[in-house]
Amino acid sequence: MNAGARLATFGAGLVVAFGGALAASGAVVPDSYVAQWSEGNDVNTHDENGNAADQQPTAPTFSGLSIDADGFVLSPVEAPGTTGAAGDLSFQIQTASGEAVREFTEAHDTDLHLIVVRTDGAEYRHVHPELDASSGTWSVPWTWDAAGTYRVYATFTPGAADAHDAASITVTRSVDVPGDLTLAAREVQRATEVDGFTVSLDGDLTAGEPSRLTVTVQRGGQPVTSLEPYLGAFGHLVALREGDLAYLHVHAEGDEPQAGDLAGPEVGFMAEAPTAGRYLMYLDFQVDGEVHTAELVIDAGHSDGKPSNDEGGH
Numbered sequence: 192m193n194a195g196a197r198l199a200t201f202g203a204g205l206v207v208a209f210g211g212a213l214a215a216s217g218a219v220v221p222d223s224y225v226a227q228w229s230e231g232n233d234v235n236t237h238d239e240n241g242n243a244a245d246q247q248p249t250a251p252t253f254s255g256l257s258i259d260a261d262g263f264v265l266s267p268v269e270a271p272g273t274t275g276a277a278g279d280l281s282f283q284i285q286t287a288s289g290e291a292v293r294e295f296t297e298a299h300d301t302d303l304h305l306i307v308v309r310t311d312g313a314e315y316r317h318v319h320p321e322l323d324a325s326s327g328t329w330s331v332p333w334t335w336d337a338a339g340t341y342r343v344y345a346t347f348t349p350g351a352a353d354a355h356d357a358a359s360i361t362v363t364r365s366v367d368v369p370g371d372l373t374l375a376a377r378e379v380q381r382a383t384e385v386d387g388f389t390v391s392l393d394g395d396l397t398a399g400e401p402s403r404l405t406v407t408v409q410r411g412g413q414p415v416t417s418l419e420p421y422l423g424a425f426g427h428l429v430a431l432r433e434g435d436l437a438y439l440h441v442h443a444e445g446d447e448p449q450a451g452d453l454a455g456p457e458v459g460f461m462a463e464a465p466t467a468g469r470y471l472m473y474l475d476f477q478v479d480g481e482v483h484t485a486e487l488v489i490d491a492g493h494s495d496g497k498p499s500n501d502e503g504g505h
């Protein structure tokens with residue numbers, strides 16, 4: 192699945208539409224949520240009622256740069272050795288002394304989120320492996336479609352189910368897949384097409400500040416109002432910093448939807464870019480029971496008011 196290669200690039204004119212689109216969206220962010228962001232809290236630590244856990248006021252707004260975090264380690268990743276070979280991708284979350292962790296806490300409808308992306312930002316996948324509780328090994332059926340060096344991110348919350356004030360943890364490793372390689376250049380892309388949907392992104396990332404982003408989903412020129420809940424929100428947005436692929440925490444706005452709720456065409460997110468520069472964004476959204484992934488690229492500007500480079504390109 193290399194959606195990036197066949198995606199049409201739309202004009203940068205959408206950039207300036209942000210103010211109006213936001214006003215029209217009617218998206219509401221609870222004041223408390225904004226306050227938490229202003230204080231620099233990692234809102235990933237919220238419990239199931241959306242209340243932020245009172246901890247880690249200085250937590251960084253990104254992670255996913257290390258094989259270990261908070262005493263948990265991503266084991267070496269087992270996967271097919273070549274492209275096209277069917278097999279499993281498997282790994283363990285281990286303690287620092289190498290013991291497999293077997294207890295996890297559900298977050299966003301699952302115990303562990305696995306993101307796999309090639310280092311150029313192509314070949315993105317977001318899957319939910321299954322845990323063999325007896326061995327502590329997570330696995331998911333796997334076939335590499337293309338050669339390259341991949342970053343594997345596991346995001347999870349360790350501990351028993353009542354540990355709802357625990358922060359989620361992201362650990363990462365690189366996996367090499369041999370073969371002929373064509374790397375993709377990642378240019379700014381504010382809108383894209385995937386599976387017949389047009390997905391556009393309004394809003395600007397500003398280094399060091401919470402930034403509101405609005406995603407709009409259309410099909411055949413018509414707004415899509417039948418977005419279904421997916422992973423505890425009406426869309427799941429992952430942002431990676433180009434250059435080191437640091438993993439940003441992005442949070443959907445609003446209360447967690449209930450089964451049967453529908454939304455759209457706009458979904459709001461809060462994100463904080465630690466630095467200026469380019470960010471690779473991946474939106475998973477669900478319509479009619481099917482999950483689609485839109486790939487978008489935006490630049491974060493400086494907090495001194497300098498605009499991002501989005502309009503000029505590189």
Ligand SMILES: [Cu+2]
Pocket residue numbers: 301303304305317318319422
């Ligand atoms: Cu996930």
